[in-house]
Amino acid sequence: MKFYNSLGPNPRMVRMFMAEKRFTVPKVDVDLRGGENRREPYLKINPSGQLPALELDDGTVLAEITAICEYVDEVKNDTPSLIGETADERARTRMWTRRIDLNIAEPGTNGFRYAEGLKIFQNRIRCIPQAADDLKAVAREKIAWLDALMGDKPFITGAKLTMADILLFAFIDFFKGVGQPLDPACKKLTTWFEAMKARPSAAA
Known part of the structure; x- marks a missing residue:
């Protein structure tokens, strides 16, 4: 493998x-x-x-x-599932993973590819430079939307770490290095981000 x-x-x-x-x-x-x-x-x-x-x-x-x-x-079923142990848990993880992927990861990443990353990507994929700012705005808006829904939950889907958290962390951490930092007004996600960053796996 x-x-x-x-x-x-x-x-x-x-x-x-x-x-x-x-x-x-x-x-x-x-x-x-x-x-x-x-x-x-x-x-x-x-x-x-x-x-x-x-x-x-x-x-x-x-x-x-x-x-x-x-x-x-x-x-690797000798460790706790990061998707979910029940049908309900798995459905919620997949729901939030898809929402994060479509609404935050994809637009934010394409915003980078079409702007700061244009020299790298312009000869590899179809780039739309005029869409970069709007795509970044979509990602920002959806991050703020998610922040408003966090409540007191330590993780995206509730009490447990899931694939949704890991996906969002990887992209938010990437975004801050390419001109798309997490808005400090997103206080719930800022707290969540710092907790995720402190996990040993974040160094992988």
Whole structure:
């Protein structure tokens, strides 16, 4: 089994998830900045050219972060599930993971790609520079929306750490380094972020 790793919030999210699950696997670093992921031989491993990817012992390749995390959660079943132990818990985790992915991670990341990251990405993907500011605004608005819903919960879905928390942490931490810092007015998420940052897995 191999984990194809690189810079960026997507691989970091999976590394942090694996660390929480105490799941260890050999890592192969791929040069994202140099575009190694957009050419052979990596394209034979993952035709989408995206990172990360997890190659299983039988040669099967998993290449979407939530799919990789769900696989790890199931096969490493001697540790608490980060998806959920019941149908209700799993549904809430998946609901919030999707909301965070679609409404915060994707628009914020594309806002970066189309602006600060344009020189890196303009020859790799279709970029829409004129959309960058609006996409960043969408992410900010949804972060504020989520902050208002946090209440006294220590984690996104309630009392337990889940995949939703790990996904959001990886992207909020990435955003602050590319001109999209967490608004201090989001007091609940600021407290949550500091608690997440203090977890040993955050260093993965």
